[in-house]
Amino acid sequence: xxxFNEKLLLDSNQKDELWFLRKxxxxxxxxxxxxxxLRLLFINCIFLMSVQAVLFLQKFEASxxxxxxxxxxxxxxxxxxFYAVPIxxxxxxxxxxxxIKKWRVDSASEKIKNEIKTTAFIINIYTxxxxxxxxxxxxxFSIPTEDDTDFIFSIALMDRxxxxxxxxxxxxxxxxxxxxxxxxxxxxxVVIYVVHHARFQMLxxxxxxxxxxxxxxxxxxxxxxxxxxxxxxxxxxxxxxxxIITSLNQCRIDLYxxxxxxxVTGGLMLISILxxxxxxxxxxxxxxxxVTAFTIEYILTFSHVIVVGQMSENxxxxxxxxxxTVDWNRWNLSNQKTYLVFLENTQNHFKIQFSENIALNxxxxxxxxxxxxxxxxxLNQIKSIDYSKEKM
Numbered sequence: 169x170x171x172f173n174e175k176l177l178l179d180s181n182q183k184d185e186l187w188f189l190r191k192x193x194x195x196x197x198x199x200x201x202x203x204x205x206l207r208l209l210f211i212n213c214i215f216l217m218s219v220q221a222v223l224f225l226q227k228f229e230a231s232x233x234x235x236x237x238x239x240x241x242x243x244x245x246x247x248x249x250f251y252a253v254p255i256x257x258x259x260x261x262x263x264x265x266x267x268i269k270k271w272r273v274d275s276a277s278e279k280i281k282n283e284i285k286t287t288a289f290i291i292n293i294y295t296x297x298x299x300x301x302x303x304x305x306x307x308x309f310s311i312p313t314e315d316d317t318d319f320i321f322s323i324a325l326m327d328r329x330x331x332x333x334x335x336x337x338x339x340x341x342x343x344x345x346x347x348x349x350x351x352x353x354x355x356x357x358v359v360i361y362v363v364h365h366a367r368f369q370m371l372x373x374x375x376x377x378x379x380x381x382x383x384x385x386x387x388x389x390x391x392x393x394x395x396x397x398x399x400x401x402x403x404x405x406x407x408x409x410x411x412i413i414t415s416l417n418q419c420r421i422d423l424y425x426x427x428x429x430x431x432v433t434g435g436l437m438l439i440s441i442l443x444x445x446x447x448x449x450x451x452x453x454x455x456x457x458x459v460t461a462f463t464i465e466y467i468l469t470f471s472h473v474i475v476v477g478q479m480s481e482n483x484x485x486x487x488x489x490x491x492x493t494v495d496w497n498r499w500n501l502s503n504q505k506t507y508l509v510f511l512e513n514t515q516n517h518f519k520i521q522f523s524e525n526i527a528l529n530x531x532x533x534x535x536x537x538x539x540x541x542x543x544x545x546x547l548n549q550i551k552s553i554d555y556s557k558e559k560m
Contacts, residue, residue, distance in 0.1 A: 170379050172404045177275040177372075185273065185288035185368070186361055189295045192350060193357040194265075197257040205347060210250035212344070217243050220321050236321045241440035245433040246352065252426045253354045259422050264362050268415045273368070276375035284368050291364060295357065298468050302349030305461045310342035353465075355430050356473045363476045366416050370483045373408050377490055380405065381498075395500045402506050409487070409510075413518055416480075477519075484518040 171177070184190050196202055220240055273284045309320075317324045322341055326334040380401050389395075491514055496507050 170376065170382050172376065172401045174269070174271075174404065174408070177271045178269055185284060186291055186364060188292040189357060189361050192295065192299060193354050194257050194260060194361065196350075197254055197354075198261070203254060206250050206254060206351070209344065209347070209351075210247065213243060213247045213250060216322060216325070217247065219325065236324070238437070238440040239321050242437040245430070245437045246348070248426075248429050248433050249351050249355065252429065253351060256355060256358050256423060256426060260358055260362060260419065263422055264365075264415055264419050267418075268365070268369070269411065270365070271369060271372045273372070276372045280371050280375055284371060287364070287368075291360075294468075294472065298353065298357075298465065298472075299350065301461065301465045301468065302353060303346060305458070305465055306345040306349045308458045308461055310345050312338070353469050355426075356469050360472055360476050362416070362419055363480050366412055367476075367480055367483050369412050370409075370487065373405065373412070374483070374487060374490060376401075376408075377405050377487065377494070381495055389498050389500060394498075395503060398499055398503050399506065402503060402510065406506075406510050409514065416518065481519055484514070488514045 197206075217240065220236065220243075224236075224240075274281050312323075317327055323334075323338075326337055330337065380398070488511075491511055494507070496504055499507065
């Protein structure tokens with residue numbers, strides 16, 4: 169018989185099914201080495217951006233700006249990551265990992281247990297592939313090419329001011345690229361970690377909601393013991409549902425400002441890259457492999473975030489659908505009122521919402537793709553205009 173006693177369901181061992189994702193994107197930042205490295209990278213990034221800003225003002229030419237504006241705009245996103253990642257990780261560990269009462273994966277049915285374990289295995293593999301591809305991207309950018317001075321400001325800076333020290337300074341530059349493979353994708357994977365775990369807990373709760381009448385299918389409305397047990401089970405489900413949703417909402421509120429910063433700086437970087445690609449008059453032959461690897465890495469990470477956001481919506485929608493089909497005809501008036509309040513509170517499906525009109529789901533993914541496609545179309549039309557005819 170199903171036990172509606174939360175003390176018996178709690179995961180005392182705190183085994184994490186998403187152990188690989190947590191090790192790479194959360195636990196690693198709690199080490200002193202990682203904290204020191206992030207501070208050094210943060211200071212270095214501010215220094216380079218300041219120097220670049222001064223040089224932009226001194227040499228205010230369109231060709232010079234187009235060369236490095238994409239990298240400069242991207243530096244704001246990098247800077248945001250260096251500053252915000254430790255804050256995000258600390259918030260997740262204190263507010264979510266330590267705050268949420270996790271149930272064991274075997275506390276529901278065997279089917280749900282297998283679904284959670286399979287999903288967790290796929291996520292860990294997906295995370296591993298993303299990390300490997302990110303390291304590969306870093307490796308590609310660390311290998312020098314003839315055109316690097318036209319794309320990477322740090323190398324151009326070495327060529328201009330300390331050419332005799334360039335061979336020595338290139339080594340710390342190359343090594344600094346490898347942590348970026350993980351750091352720049354950390355904000356996305358922190359969100360992925362939190363939402364997947366909340367979804368797992370919701371799936372476990374679904375099993376208890378489906379079986380709220382379990383063991384009492386033949387009881388009548390006048391059975392006081394039956395009504396007391398139903399009231400206990402309803403309160404159990406309501407309390408658990410509120411705990412999961414509250415934990416998610418608290419994380420969203422705590423990270424709202426940081427998410428806005430990442431969205432703005434990430435969008436700025438994307439726009440700058442697109443403008444650069446359509447404005448640059450040189451050859452990209454030496455950069456094809458780099459651009460391809462970076463694009464694949466970006467698509468893998470972005471698509472995972474969108475999918476996990478949609479999955480969180482789907483499970484809350486399923487929760488509402490199951491709640492609507494619960495057999496409440498044999499419940500007394502008090503239990504029916506409790507049920508109706510519960511039904512009303514769950515009809516607004518949970519969304520990872522950043523504003524009134526923006527939520528993390530397929531709709532957002534499609535709208536972003538449409539925006540990028542529109543920008544590409546406009547830039548392509550501008551590039552194809554023959555201005556020589558207008559002069560005539």
